[in-house]
Amino acid sequence: MHSRSYLRIKALIDCLMAVILLLIVMIPFSILTLFLACYYRGNPFYVCERAGLLGKPFKQYKFKSMFDSTAGELDSDKNRVSPVGKFLREWSIDEIPQLINIIKGDISFIGPRPLTCDYIAFxxxxxxxRLEVKPGLTGLAQVNGRNTISWAEKFKFDVAYVDQFSLQLDMKILIRTIRVVLSREGVDQNESTTAERFKG
Structure with missing residues (x-):
């Protein structure tokens, strides 16, 4: 299928599937939201700005997985990840709110993972x-090492996805993502819970 034709169809499939999945998980989604609001004593969501298609910024939604840092606190992200947050990350449950991003058209199910806007300069x-296509909930890099590979390797996979953009590739990534999530492959990087920042 021609990539331009698939691009239009993919956007429709993304939105439809995200709406269906959100309806299916609405009850557990609501229960988890209330639980996290109590657990963190505040906002249960982590909202951050990410670079979308062609670098256009958007607000990404995830379930909160870290305690807030206090004034003057220098604890690393690793030390701030809560026990509940670690569980959510291991099973990729923290990613569920991004179904809203998919419905809004910010991201796709499949594509390079959205990164912070300040990375663009590097x-x-x-x-x-990698910015030539919509970012995704999962991508080629996520099924080929996830957080255990270097930034150079991640970007290599991202660009390869852009070059090979097709329905067949998306289906392969989707199937492999299910296996990766269930096996929790590549969740941690060097026994840490957060990936190192890209510095160019």
């Missing part, structure tokens, strides 16, 4: 090509 010409 991309070389080839790495910047």
């Amino acid at each position: 991309y070389n010409k080839n790495e910047k090509r």
Whole structure:
């Protein structure tokens, strides 16, 4: 299927599937939201700005997995991850609110993972090509090592996805994602719970 034709169809499939999935998980989604609001004594969601298609910023939604830092606190992200948050990350449950991002058209189910906007300044010409398609909930890099591979390897997979963009590739990634999530492959990076920041 031609990539442009698939691009239009993919957007419709993404929205439809996200609506269906959100309706299916609405009750457990609501219960978890209330639980996390009590657990963190505040906002149960983590909202941050990410770079979308062509670098356009958008607000990404995730379930909160870390305690808030106090004034002057220098604890690393690893130390701030809560026991509940670690469980949510291991099973990728913290990603569920991004169904809202998919419905809004910010991201797709499949594509390069959305990164912070400040990373764009560090991309070389080839790495910047990852912005040519919508970011995704999962992608080629996530099924080929996830957090255990280097930034260079991640970007290599991201650009490869752009070059090979097709329905067949998306289906392969989707199937492999299910296996990766169930096996919890590549969740931690060097026994840490957060990936190192990209510095160019």
